[in-house]
Amino acid sequence: MISNEQQIINAWQANADPWAAAVRNRKIPSRVAVTDQAIIDACLQSAPQTGLDIGCGEGWLVRALAEQSVTMTGVDAVSELISAARRLSSDEFTVMNYGQIAGGAIQHKFDLVVCNFCLFGQQPVADLVAAIPNLLTDRGTFVLQTLHPETAGGDLVYKDGWRDGSWAGLGTGFTNPPPWYFRTLASWQKLITNSGLRLTQTLAPCVPGSSLPVSIIFSATAQKN
Numbered sequence: 001m002i003s004n005e006q007q008i009i010n011a012w013q014a015n016a017d018p019w020a021a022a023v024r025n026r027k028i029p030s031r032v033a034v035t036d037q038a039i040i041d042a043c044l045q046s047a048p049q050t051g052l053d054i055g056c057g058e059g060w061l062v063r064a065l066a067e068q069s070v071t072m073t074g075v076d077a078v079s080e081l082i083s084a085a086r087r088l089s090s091d092e093f094t095v096m097n098y099g100q101i102a103g104g105a106i107q108h109k110f111d112l113v114v115c116n117f118c119l120f121g122q123q124p125v126a127d128l129v130a131a132i133p134n135l136l137t138d139r140g141t142f143v144l145q146t147l148h149p150e151t152a153g154g155d156l157v158y159k160d161g162w163r164d165g166s167w168a169g170l171g172t173g174f175t176n177p178p179p180w181y182f183r184t185l186a187s188w189q190k191l192i193t194n195s196g197l198r199l200t201q202t203l204a205p206c207v208p209g210s211s212l213p214v215s216i217i218f219s220a221t222a223q224k225n
């Protein structure tokens, strides 16, 4: 029996090519309409000079922030995606999973640590978020964008738990959607604040013309003792 956490990694490995194509060919409407620019704006708010994109995928956000003069590093568990990222930029990309980061594999500190739509597991995600303060400079900000809990859960009971996955809306070529771990809004807030971080901003971007938020963006700084 393969664990849910391993199924997530396996699915990104198996779907690296269609994922890179969907992102690069601008096939995901919500990204084009709102969430790409929303995360860029949230990241640039604190005028970072250095940044770490965790779960960077094929590297679009690293490239976008590097264009704004942020010295960026990208890490992801899937070697195919890191190879794809390296083919389009000379920024630093490394194959690394959340467990390794939580275990202290990254010794540098950054003005910005960003996670964009990549925190879909349970314990490895909790361990990763707990390690974020160690990755931030004194002026550093953690920025996290994920599905908005109040619109992503469908008709299911509003409480934390594993949900069936789906590639709906991403285009063709995807196989075997992995399960993902749903967190309520309160649960995300608790995870962040219990990890030695102080929430400084919460945004809920909407697709133009819709009143429903498509994502949520948390910004946080390390708590000063």
Ligand SMILES: C[S@@+](CC[C@H](N)C(=O)[O-])C[C@H]1O[C@@H](n2cnc3c(N)ncnc32)[C@H](O)[C@@H]1O
Binding pocket: 008, 009, 012, 013, 023, 054, 055, 056, 057, 058, 059, 060, 061, 075, 076, 077, 078, 081, 096, 097, 098, 099, 115, 116, 117, 118, 119, 121, 124
């Ligand atoms: C929806 S994609 C988002 C990629 C990128 N952040 C973006 O905005 O396009 C989710 C990413 O999270 C990565 N990921 C999932 N679980 C991971 C883990 N445990 N360690 C490292 N990367 C992981 C996947 O490989 C995939 O690239």
